[in-house]
Amino acid sequence: MNTKDLIALGVPPGEATRRGLEFIANFILKGGDKLKLSAEVALIVRAPGDFSRDPLRGEFAKALLKSARPITAAPAPWRQWGEGLEPEAVNQMARACQLPVSVAGALMPDAHFGYGLPIGGVLATENAVIPYAVGVDIACRMKMTVLDLPVRELDRRRERLIKAIEDETRFGIGARFERVRQHEVLDADWSVSPVTKQNKMRAWSQLGTSGSGNHFVEFGVFTAREKIQGLEPGEYVALLSHSGSRGTGAAVCEHYSQLAMELHPELPKEHKQLAWLALDSAEGQEYWAAMELMGRYAAANHALIHQHLAENLRVTVLLDVENHHNFAWKERHVIGGVERDVVVHRKGATPACAGVLGIIPGSMASPGFVVRGKGNAASLKSASHGAGRVMSRKKATATFEWYKVNRVLREAGVHLISAGLDEVPMVYKNIHAVMAAQTDLVEVLGQFEPKLVKMAPHGERPED
Secondary structure, three states, X not given: OOHHXXXXXXXXXXXXXXXXXXXXXXXXXXXXXXXXXXXXHHHHHHOHHHHOOOOOOHHHHHHHHHOOOOOOOOOOOEEEOOOOOOHHHHHHHHHHOOOOOEEEEEEEEEEEOOOOOOEEEEEEEOOEEOHHHHOOOOOOEEEEEEEOOOOOHXXXXXXXXXXXXXXXXXXXXXXXXXXXXXOHXXXXXXXXXXXXXXXXXXXXXXXXXXXXOOOEEEEEEEEEOOOEOOEOOEEEEEEEEEEOOHHHHHHHHHHHHHHHHHHOOOOOHHHHHHOOEEOOOHHHHHHHHHHHHHHHHHHHXXXXXXXXXXXXHOOOEEEEEEEEOOEEEEEEEEEOOEEEEEEEEEEOEEEOOOOOEEEEOOOOOOOEEEEEEOOOHHHOOEEEOOXXXXXXXXXXXXXXXXXXXXXXXXXXXXXXXXXXXHHOHHHEOOHHHHHHOOOOOEEEEEEEEEEEEEEOOOOOOOOO
């Protein structure tokens, strides 16, 4: 019996499930009948007050008495891909499905703990958008361009390629260009929200930059296994980038998350970060417009990075693929046998509708993949957005040393321009295991092997 089994029996996620697992372990150690476990748990859940002084069941019972009860009698159905996911990430998914606005959910194999909804969480709601289920870095996305450049040039022109990256984007907290770049996104209506209006000049100065955290720009070898949008099978040089809406997107999230929590003071503590905005409210419409604008802004950042790098190197683009996560979409899905209009939040999850191309990266020393979605209804037509972390940034910095990391990078044939210890390969799951867990969600069309990798310098904390 695991956390999900306890939740199915009515145990609220959080402290109660942790105490429940302790009870199960002690029950078995004391010779209890495993076949009677479900009945035992159900009995305690039904009347925890009757067991609060019981030596074996007391702590579990007291945790049930203190826990916020599920806020909806029938949690929305959800399904998990992958094994061995963080218990708290599973708990977060379960809590999200207890919201009265939730109708379905899915948890991807790269899932790990996040604010409100876990990273790798997919949640469908009715007439509601949850800022923290979209994420702090709104519209964070991936973009890959295949370049008309011989693969041998990755070694022969290494310094030239490194200089091009350093000339054409910026990394780190508050990174910006002294000579600002231009894009049509600046002609959009930035007054849709007081936050976007106030931050337009900041966004403009950061246009075309990459930020910090797990954002990167890298050159590598892309192997197309089949023809992709006119690109013949074979090996190519490709440019891959990962970043989002920078500080402006984070400001939008912060403002509307706080507003949503103020509008829902009735939410229990464990559900607080899942506060929502009704789409037919002024606040919901304002957030939605700001989110959409951040989607266009994030896409513009990538477009400029790839455009300027191609121009710098005087090469043409043979293939262009991109997708974003940390977003909400208005979609139509069949849920419980009924077709309905819902809002699908994909926080750290890639859209995988039938035939849609996407990119799922690994780490700086493991491959990424260009995939085609299979449109699996059970996952709300979604897939993972990467490998997923297995370690916090703080623990990673305290655990690893560069001389050991550099050995791993050399073995993988990777030249690291800059990065932090909190982003080394060992802090991520095995991307091959993640991909194996979602063969029913996507099919692989090609593989990208990183060779020259640039991230925010060591010592930069993530801002988005």
